[in-house]
Amino acid sequence: MPPHTMEAIQFDRKKEQILLIKAPYPIKPIKNEVIVEVAYAGICGTDLHIAEGAFPCRDDPVILGHEFSGVVSAVGPEVTHLKPGDHVAVDPNSGCHYCELCHGGNYHLCKVGGINNTVGIWKDGGWAQYCKVAAEQVHKVPHHITLEQAVLAEPLSCISHGWDRIAPIPVGSRILILGAGIIGNLWASVLHLQGHRRVIVSEPQEARRKLMMNLETNFDIITPDELKAHRAKDPSWGVDLVIDCSGYAPAMEEALLLISPGGKMCIFGVTSPQARISISPFQMYMDELTIIAVNINPFSFPKAMGWIDAMGSRYLDYGHLGIKTYTLSQYKEALEALKKGSIAKAIFKIK
Structure with missing residues (x-):
């Protein structure tokens, strides 16, 4: 049974505060929703801009984190390509599916979707133990790619x-x-x-x-x-x-x-x-x-997975890339290290 509450890192735009909180576990998925138990979640430069008030995000408190990988915990009844236990990476971006831009294959430029509807910026994201997202944004990770590597799928897709x-x-x-x-x-x-x-x-x-x-x-x-x-x-x-x-x-x-x-x-x-x-x-x-x-990552997640496969440990070793992992409770230390430039990237290791 999943927990009733979970650890999460939330940003309050009005108070300009980032806090570690106890958040409610996502409610049961319906239709095409998927609940992902987060394994790794990256801190992006955009997250730093959000924390500084230099990049727009949701007015109400939001759980940040738009780069994450994990394991499927539960799926809605209409989900057919995923099942509990699958290793996945999440594409945080999608379009409205109705406008001319979306129908023209440019959902990243959609005025409702794209960067204006990103998971972890406008919707609760992956800086948490669990996150609920639309199934269409969840990509199964091949067996030979680790979740540690798959968390880099979002930046590589961009x-x-x-x-x-x-x-x-x-x-x-x-x-x-x-x-x-x-x-x-x-x-x-x-x-x-x-x-x-x-x-x-x-x-x-x-x-x-x-x-x-x-x-x-x-x-x-x-x-x-x-x-x-x-x-x-x-x-x-x-x-x-x-x-x-x-x-x-x-x-x-x-x-x-x-x-x-x-x-x-x-x-x-x-x-x-x-x-x-x-x-x-x-x-x-x-x-x-x-x-x-360049604006985000339209239809490029499969290409990112291909790159991860080709790059392997030669290029994606955390030590070589300057990546350091932290627990959610170490978020202040992680953000400070990024600001100082003593590391190239911080990633929360959650699961």
């Missing part, structure tokens, strides 16, 4: 969508990654997996630069000042692709000046809604530059 948006990326391209947090580390891992070697990573925090070195990609890992020095020594120096994983607008603005003619910038990191950058339309015209933004 990267997969980004990859599709900026493709093709010819091997031999000169690539600049801005930011060596977990997203920068995962982008670096995927690029290395795909055969890319001419990659530079710019990161201001020494601790994060050291963590990136653990990936053993032999990429150039430098400071923003060292990046500027490249251009100062050779005004013609540049890169073919910039992937921003920092969400820091001034860094993006400076990187625009480093893109070679015909090059691209991928805006992947989530910024504050108030952030702004200045762009020269003349430079865009003269160099035929392309700026591509």
Whole structure:
């Protein structure tokens, strides 16, 4: 029998507080609902923005956590592809299924769904022992993929969508990654997996630069000042692709000046809604530059599972990625370590 209450971490937007609470166990699933006993739940940079009041979320208190894996605990009567005991990962995003955007295959841009209806932001999420979600958002994890790896399916599904948006990326391209947090580390891992070697990573925090070195990609890992020095020594120096994983607008603005003619910038990191950058339309015209933004993960969860299968422990080892696990009761310690940059990512190990 499941417990009547469970541990959960809740954010109260009005009080600007994150608290460990005793929450009621999710009520019995109906129709196409699934209750997942959470095993691993990640802390995303977006969660930090939410806690700081820089990213919108539900006005009423909400259990955060939009990256999680676990074991099916119970299913509604209309659920046919899952059963109790199945190992699963949860896609927190879905559309309204009625609007033109959803019917056009772009549910991530839906004004009702997409990022406006995300589990763990607008609905109670995975920073809890149990979470109830729609069955269509629950993906069975293959037997050879661990739940420890599967919790990375959500960020990797977003990267997969980004990859599709900026493709093709010819091997031999000169690539600049801005930011060596977990997203920068995962982008670096995927690029290395795909055969890319001419990659530079710019990161201001020494601790994060050291963590990136653990990936053993032999990429150039430098400071923003060292990046500027490249251009100062050779005004013609540049890169073919910039992937921003920092969400820091001034860094993006400076990187625009480093893109070679015909090059691209991928805006992947989530910024504050108030952030702004200045762009020269003349430079865009003269160099035929392309700026591509990436919003979550439409239909890319299966691709993420494929990447996890291909990446395996070579790229997804927690120690190499700079990931540290915590219990729910250690949430303050986890958030503080992330803010300091002493780790690349924190993940709650719950089950």
